[in-house]
Amino acid sequence: MNEQFLQYIWKFRLLNPDLYTADGEELAILHPGIQNTDGGPDFFNARVRINQTVWAGNVELHTRSSDWIRHRHQFDPAYDNVILHVVYDNDQVIRKKQNMDMATLEVKNNFPASIEDRYREIMQNHLWIPCYNLLDGIAPAVMRLWAPALAAERLEAKSGFILSLLDEYSDWDEVLYILLASGFGFRINALPFELLARSVPLRIVRRNAGNPFRLEALFYGQSGLLAGYPRDKYLRSLQYEYGHQRAKSGLKPLKPGLWKRLRLHPSNFPDIRISQFVQCLVKCKAEPGFLLQNQDALMLEEFFRLRATDYWNTHYRFGKKAGRSEKKIGPEMARLLLINVLAPFLFSYGSARDISPMKMRAVELLECLEGENNHETRIWNSLGIRAGNALESQALIQLKRNYCDHRRCLECRIGLKILDKHNRP
Template sequence: MKENFLHYLWKYKKFNTLNLRTFNNEELIIINVGQYLELAGPDFFNAQIIIENQKWAGNIEIHLKSSDWYLHHHENDKAYESVILHVVWEHDSEIFRQNNSEIPVLILKNYVSEEIIKNYKTLLTPKSWIFCEKEIKDIGAFLFINWQERLFFERLERKSKPIYDLLKLTNNDWEAILFCLLAKNFGLNTNGDSFLKLAQSIPFSIIRKESFEVENLEALLFGNAGLLDADKEDNYYKDLKIRYFYLLHKYQLERVYVEQVQFFKHRPDNFPTIRLSQLANLYHKYQNLFSKLINLNTAQEIYDLLLVSAAPYWQNHYQFDKESPLKSKKTVRSFVDLLIINTIIPIKFAYAKKQGESISEDLIILLNQIKPEKNSIIDKFKMFKINPKNALETQSLLQLKNEYCNKNRCLDCVVGMELLKS
């Protein structure tokens, strides 16, 4: 038995509320269970109850045992002086306020059905991956779809927080924010943080000025990524190196070293050289990319904008000084899908929120146009007969696994609450 189960029982009144009596055999009527805070202080704020015809308004504290009050040192905390009812599973100690008045106690286990306790224990019996793995496929479609939408927007809120941080750093320059976010996601998981630091190491005003000459953009990106530090015979490499040191002098920039970018374990098409060249060419092609993207609402429009090639040199190279068979180094739809999911949609959401607008339906429609993601978590859900049809569903499943299943938050999850009823 865990305390969050008692919170669930109280919050949703999942117990027999008729003929309630306190430990001292006083009649108890619940008018309002209060607001569940999940913060420091009492568990439920501003509840209303009646004890023996006397109405009380105040806070509710919930514990497995009454003595937990002293275990948690609530007797020394003034925030708990306004507690009007102590809800416990077992009553093993009388509790007093600082003025020596006794706090009424409700022993909850006397009013909870055996069925809901059994369902709770069944739900939280350890399984191979998640607690509800055998039952999740049986949850009603309407309920599950609505829950997925809520999960997606929870995930989107989390993804928006770094954007608001960047707003302060860039003086509300949305073009600069987009550049940083795109850089991060061009780096994928392995090089994402390095690419973000790389983008932040170059003032975006310089990216704007030099965007008319793509070799200058490549020089700045490759140089600060530490990819121009060696001595090579390759003429393209030599040209970029000369340009890089010229640009450092031109803008009086101090050389910034970011974490070394990784080639290891990457498919050649994802090598940092290729991705940085594609990023440079994207900003060479569009000088006001944010202004263009923010008004696009279909996946196809975004594909058309973000499908871009690396510089001609890279068509037969993956690394400097190492020639390879001729191959187009163009961004593909699956890669742009990741950019839409991890960059375009979060920045659209954050921008609309800052403008006081809601574009929730537009984002849902956009994500429904994108194929489901492929990763180990999604593959595992498929084993339990949850087969996502689009990126909205895969994003929600990632949020479900990472923020609910991994943290044992079954009682905060629609699936868990539904299984407790069954």
């Protein structure tokens, strides 16, 4: 038994109808109160009747009554208005300041054992998600209603990082530029890409936006990838140009060991993604804000269908020849950039400037895009929960990573349904 489960039992009034306090007085719960997630008692403004007297005030819950002493609530005025102490195990009599016994309800043996059994079953499960084999058709209907709130939670969580970048740079364009770079890293190389963009300030990119070759030289040089490969003509010319630019701007390159290729499809190698990122900067004339100007999802998706330069049609890495294939960003990758970069950026911008339509645009953008097809969404699909669009796939990712993986089943609408279903006759 943990306090969270106790709160669930109390909040949803899952206790037996005939209740008595530890002193043997009749107890009726008129209202369990409003749950408090900050400091102070667990529930505010509850109403209970003890014998014939109605009490209104706060309720505190503990696994053991002695926790009251252990948490030193007897010295904290915030607990003076506690009208009922709800405990699983009443192991110690607690006295209020006036030396009166605290009205205490012992929950043990006062609620259906089947609820606790089901809760334990979920908590002890080590499958992909704890309720893996208990979903039983519940989840799709719940998810349809819950998805927008979950997706907004995910956007909110991503805002934290975006706003910390804004604190650092005080410039929305620079923030979007760094985010775009990290988006081109597609998770595995997100951090090296972020560091790469940080190492080439946007003002230098702008200065060279009209010269794609020079921009490539700058980014490849800064990435550290120009060194240590067999030389060919293209590589030599990049090295020459970078040497010149580096001396002019005083740039310091990254270590090439930062980049990861293991288990990546060659078309996702950073060597190719850097070229596509440069094309993105050239296409928007180094003005990332251009992407936010009245463009619909289709136009934005099309914008990101970028081609790496011709050299990469016959290479996956510098100096290593490969069969001919055009290195163009596919529709799925283009959508990922919208989902992981543009939507969170719009949402953060709207939040920071209190522009609700901007936040709505982020949500609408996700609604317009096809849902992600990744390992997580495929398993959800096999469990009968299909993401119809990117808003729903983002919701499923949020659910798995922030609820299921932390066993927050009592805060999860699916979890509550599972327990509720079991509780019904």
